[in-house]
Amino acid sequence: MTIIAFNRYWVVRWPWVLINLLVLALLLGLSFWQWQRAAEKTQTLARIANWQQQGAVDIARLTTINTTVRDGVQMDFIGRWLAPMVWLVDNKMVNGRIGYDVLIAVEDDSASVDSVALLVNLGWVAAPTQRDFLPAVDIPPELRVQGIFRTRITGVLLGTNIENKGVWPMRIQQVNIESLSLQLNRTLVQGLTYQEKNSPFLIHYQPVILPPERHKAYALQWFLLAIAVIVISLLASARKRPQGIEL
Template sequence: MQFRVAGTSVSVHPVWLLITLTVFAVLIKLGWWQLSRASEKASQMQQLASWQAEGPLNWQQLRQLPLQEADLVQFADEGRWLSPMVWLQDNKIVQGRIGYDVIIPVQFSRFDPPVLVNLGWVEAARNRAELPELTIPEQLPIRGVLRTSFGSFRLGQNLETGDSWPMRIQQVELDSVNPYLPQPALAAVIYQMETSPFQPHYQPVVMPPEKHRGYAVQWFLLAVAVLGVALAASLRKEETNE
């Protein structure tokens, strides 16, 4: 396959052209994905700042909001732990140490659905068969941020079922925990940010928009470099054949 670049005839094998264009398209797509993530993070930061300015809501105020509009709400109220249910979210690393996030169901009103609360992090024992001993008060203050978007990709079984508590879980998924609850939980998780018996570490926005934009620029530059290298290689090949 031949085409002209700046008056120079360039011959490119169709297979190499297809590979080059495929890699170029993938890199461009990654760049646009990073830009979309930057826009999403900027929106989250604006929403978080707005809720922080308004101050924390209690349970009754939260229930008056449509759940889809409550993401990143600052929450403060006192609830009742539905003892003895505790889930330990596995493989959580804090300050280079491996452990678990402690997840419990909390009810703020007798007839309302429970809410899953992430109380924070606890270090794991060296022996994986040994689970940490947890002390959780029956009534406890919840001070944190509510997320309606949670969970992520996982492989394999989510919940390690057993006949005792706590139970290990890979990801917080309502389908896994609802069968143990008196009624289905609210489709949200409250991340405790203070006054916890464990170590709160949750950050609503981990990577700022600027970093995503920087990664986008890198992907776009790599895409241009791929085309440049392919074109340069074709020109050298033409010169060699001459």
């Protein structure tokens, strides 16, 4: 099929047009997705900065904050480890080495017996060479919890979540508040605090890995590629007007 426009012949091949439209839609979709990610990261950073200005809280104060706005709250209190429970979150890569995140449950040192507990990610520990063995972890009975509380803690489940062999620590695939609460026989706050200071393990958590500016750059990149597809398609289908033919 040939179309005459702008003093040129345009050869239209419908299979080629459909392929180009699909590629164009994909590139524009990726650009829009990256732009959305940038907006989400901007909101997250603003929320965290706002909570930092308001100051840190303990578990009791955290539970009074509406669950829909808790994400990013700064925590600072003396916690008592609910021994002997230690969970090792599997498949955590740090500096090119595989290992585990060390997860414990704590209660406020001044809390009553029936108060809620809080999950704390103390950081990373390297995995032994043989997977059948778990790393030895030394948890202090009391520690100062200083970190950021996050409500989005979903992970990838590769099999049975908790490898319960009757001894501690136990390996888990992802943090599931309900299952850990049942195992602990204690109500847990819906969320996870990532320790940011004074941990016996390697602290590696970052609330935002890629900044909003990086996502915007990716969005622009995909958008420019979409424009390039349009330009190349038009150039490939354009034909010069034959001599002696009036359009």
